[in-house]
Amino acid sequence: MTTHAFQADVSSVLELVVHSLYSNRDIFLRELISNGADALDKLRFAALGNDALYAGDSDLAIRITPKEEEKPLVIEDNGVGMSAEELAKNLGTIAHSGTKELIERLTKEGKSGKPDLIGQFGVGFYSAFLVADRVVVESRPAGEAGANRWSSNGRDGYSLEACEKEGRGTKITLHLKDDAAEYLDDYRLRNLVKTWSDFVAHPIRLVTEDENEGVKLEQINQATALWTRSKSDVTEEQYKAFYQNLTNDYEAPLATLHARVEGTWEFSALLFIPKNAPFDLFDPNARRGLRLFVRRVFIMDDVGDLLPPWLRFVRGVVDSDDLPLNVSREILQDSKAVSAIKKQLTKKVLDLLDDLAATKPEDFKSFFATYGVVLKEGAGTDADYRDRIAKLLQYATTADVGTTSLEGYKGRMKEGQKSIYYLYGADRTTKADSPYLEALVKRGYEVLLMSDPVDEWVVEALGNFQGAPFENAQKAKIDEAEEASKAAEGKLAPLLTRAKEVLGDLVREVRASARLVDSPACLALPEHAVPAYMEALLRANGRPVPKTPRILELNPNHPLVEKLLARGEDGAADTASAIELLYDAAKLAEGSSIDDPSAFGRRLAETARHPYGGFSCAFFSRFRSSLSRSPRSPLAVRAKPNPSLTTGGPAAAATQPSMDPAAGTAG
Numbered sequence: 001m002t003t004h005a006f007q008a009d010v011s012s013v014l015e016l017v018v019h020s021l022y023s024n025r026d027i028f029l030r031e032l033i034s035n036g037a038d039a040l041d042k043l044r045f046a047a048l049g050n051d052a053l054y055a056g057d058s059d060l061a062i063r064i065t066p067k068e069e070e071k072p073l074v075i076e077d078n079g080v081g082m083s084a085e086e087l088a089k090n091l092g093t094i095a096h097s098g099t100k101e102l103i104e105r106l107t108k109e110g111k112s113g114k115p116d117l118i119g120q121f122g123v124g125f126y127s128a129f130l131v132a133d134r135v136v137v138e139s140r141p142a143g144e145a146g147a148n149r150w151s152s153n154g155r156d157g158y159s160l161e162a163c164e165k166e167g168r169g170t171k172i173t174l175h176l177k178d179d180a181a182e183y184l185d186d187y188r189l190r191n192l193v194k195t196w197s198d199f200v201a202h203p204i205r206l207v208t209e210d211e212n213e214g215v216k217l218e219q220i221n222q223a224t225a226l227w228t229r230s231k232s233d234v235t236e237e238q239y240k241a242f243y244q245n246l247t248n249d250y251e252a253p254l255a256t257l258h259a260r261v262e263g264t265w266e267f268s269a270l271l272f273i274p275k276n277a278p279f280d281l282f283d284p285n286a287r288r289g290l291r292l293f294v295r296r297v298f299i300m301d302d303v304g305d306l307l308p309p310w311l312r313f314v315r316g317v318v319d320s321d322d323l324p325l326n327v328s329r330e331i332l333q334d335s336k337a338v339s340a341i342k343k344q345l346t347k348k349v350l351d352l353l354d355d356l357a358a359t360k361p362e363d364f365k366s367f368f369a370t371y372g373v374v375l376k377e378g379a380g381t382d383a384d385y386r387d388r389i390a391k392l393l394q395y396a397t398t399a400d401v402g403t404t405s406l407e408g409y410k411g412r413m414k415e416g417q418k419s420i421y422y423l424y425g426a427d428r429t430t431k432a433d434s435p436y437l438e439a440l441v442k443r444g445y446e447v448l449l450m451s452d453p454v455d456e457w458v459v460e461a462l463g464n465f466q467g468a469p470f471e472n473a474q475k476a477k478i479d480e481a482e483e484a485s486k487a488a489e490g491k492l493a494p495l496l497t498r499a500k501e502v503l504g505d506l507v508r509e510v511r512a513s514a515r516l517v518d519s520p521a522c523l524a525l526p527e528h529a530v531p532a533y534m535e536a537l538l539r540a541n542g543r544p545v546p547k548t549p550r551i552l553e554l555n556p557n558h559p560l561v562e563k564l565l566a567r568g569e570d571g572a573a574d575t576a577s578a579i580e581l582l583y584d585a586a587k588l589a590e591g592s593s594i595d596d597p598s599a600f601g602r603r604l605a606e607t608a609r610h611p612y613g614g615f616s617c618a619f620f621s622r623f624r625s626s627l628s629r630s631p632r633s634p635l636a637v638r639a640k641p642n643p644s645l646t647t648g649g650p651a652a653a654a655t656q657p658s659m660d661p662a663a664g665t666a667g
């Protein structure tokens with residue numbers, strides 16, 4: 001006999017599993033049954049090419065034997081079994097990457113964290129220690145004569161030794177804790193199997209012994225794959241139990257899709273959208289995909305070819321009638337049947353999402369908060385489904401409707417409004433009354449308020465929605481306003497020239513504004529400026545961000561601008577100082593930082609004392625409020641965020657770099 005320490009991660013997982021994570025210890029049974037069923041599936045698959053593996057025993061089943069006298073509960077299967085190496089590897093280490101980080105997080109968050117997350121690591125087997133203080137696993141691989149015994153108390157590592165075992169497969173003996181004797185009760189076991197494992201496609205037999213009748217074997221599950229049943233024969237509870245078995249999720253799924261497709265390519269599918277995103281949603285190396293069966297025979301897990309990458313959060317089972325049983329991952333990639341299934345499934349999942357949006361708006365909202373950023377990825381990359389995905393996108397908006405779909409926006413467009421306006425920026429409070437919105441809002445135009453790092457990229461990919469082009473409010477030109485600004489250009493000419501002289505290369509141009517109503521100045525993006533998402537990408541990758549000098553726009557009708565104009569050549573130094581202040585205020589309103597906060601502070605103090613009385617009223621108060629809103633304000637007075645303007649999900653926030661569209665670029 002050899003003794004071994006657990007890999008460090010295993011000890012931590014065991015500690016967590018036993019002491020804090022699973023509040024419902026019943027789940028140990030479904031975990032062990034599910035492992036047994038997987039082992040039977042694997043054997044059936046292996047035997048397709050090597051019938052001898054059955055060795056005369058093709059009655060694949062799981063047996064549960066409660067032994068009331070000595071208290072162990074035995075769960076055994078005649079599946080593939082494990083060699084000594086496999087026992088050590090499978091039950092002594094944790095293969096999934098990221099486990100360490102998760103454990104640290106869960107340890108910190110404790111029970112209030114996400115107990116469901118632990119299931120994502122395939123620690124199912126360790127749940128045996130919820131009810132047992134010693135677990136013995138005897139296993140004999142199919143096709144081999146020797147067997148091995150693994151034994152552990154879940155604390156001090158495990159021992160491994162050769163042993164005798166009749167027949168192939170794995171026998172797990174749970175020496176139950178004193179307070180877990182309930183799991184020896186027939187009635188309790190029957191109930192648990194009915195609840196959690198009724199649909200396991202292999203028979204689960206309860207072994208009981210009676211003085212009169214001797215040993216009795218009784219099948220206690222239906223043993224027909226759930227997806228092969230008709231929808232009307234499956235209850236919500238059964239779908240939930242199936243889903244939880246499949247994913248180890250702690251919660252019910254957010255939405256379920258059960259379909260049978262007939263025609264050239266025939267298949268059944270039972271798919272789920274989990275309520276919570278997996279921890280590795282944005283990890284390109286994560287295991288993901290659906291479980292593939294061919295005519296009820298399990299073929300493989302994590303098949304990524306059955307759905308596009310932007311639906312990678314969907315979990316479930318696909319059972320094809322057309323694929324060959326010996327299909328490999330390589331064959332799958334080029335298979336016509338697989339691309340036909342993928343097309344159908346994608347359409348069906350999108351139908352499901354349309355339906356969710358129409359019939360359960362609250363659920364859809366929560367779906368979008370969790371997975372919206374992944375869908376947007378699809379809108380940006382998958383031209384085949386771009387239009388359908390676009391219909392599902394949700395954005396914060398200036399209209400008083402909370403969030404909106406693009407269809408909703410389009411329905412509210414004013415007569416004569418040609419474009420869908422949007423404003424991209426990280427600070428929502430800046431956006432709500434941003435100078436960029438003034439002219440648009442004055443005309444009654446709604447503006448989408450975007451804040452996900454991918455938003456602008458998606459808008460560029462979409463180009464338009466049902467014929468209406470997207471237009472960035474920071475660049476937007478509004479026809480009549482353009483005319484008005486041309487007229488104002490002549491009037492303002494001396495001040496525009498002066499401002500350009502004062503600001504030099506900090507700005508590309510100074511012009512009369514067509515968009516401003518209440519604000520004296522703003523910075524506009526030149527037509528071909530580097531989009532904010534590109535800047536964010538460069539910044540996230542540590543690459544230099546090209547500087548894009550903005551266009552300073554002055555409001556010809558603002559009293560301050562009029563006063564500056566009226567001063568002409570007089571007080572040139574004061575005019576220069578006022579222009580610099582206007583420029584800094586415009587930068588803050590844009591959400592950028594200002595280059596020299598102390599010079600700014602000095603100028604502000606001087607200006608407040610200055611005979612330009614206009615500063616003390618409208619301009620000054622506007623100025624103060626832009627300072628308080630700007631995260632980069634030297635005064636750093638933060639306004640309360642407006643929750644109704646929130647877009648993007650926790651996933652987006654957790655995985656994307658925070659983005660300031662203009663930081664480091666203006667001037």
Ligand SMILES: Nc1ncnc2c1ncn2[C@@H]1O[C@H](COP(=O)(O)OP(=O)(O)OP(=O)(O)O)[C@@H](O)[C@H]1O
Pocket residue numbers: 031035036039077079080081082090091119120121122123124125126170248
């Ligand atoms: N009864 C069994 N027969 C054969 N192999 C088994 C059996 N039980 C467990 N294993 C092996 O041990 C591994 C670890 O099992 P465990 O339940 O901890 O995680 P998992 O089944 O891989 O993941 P998940 O629980 O998420 O499905 C399995 O992947 C399997 O290879």
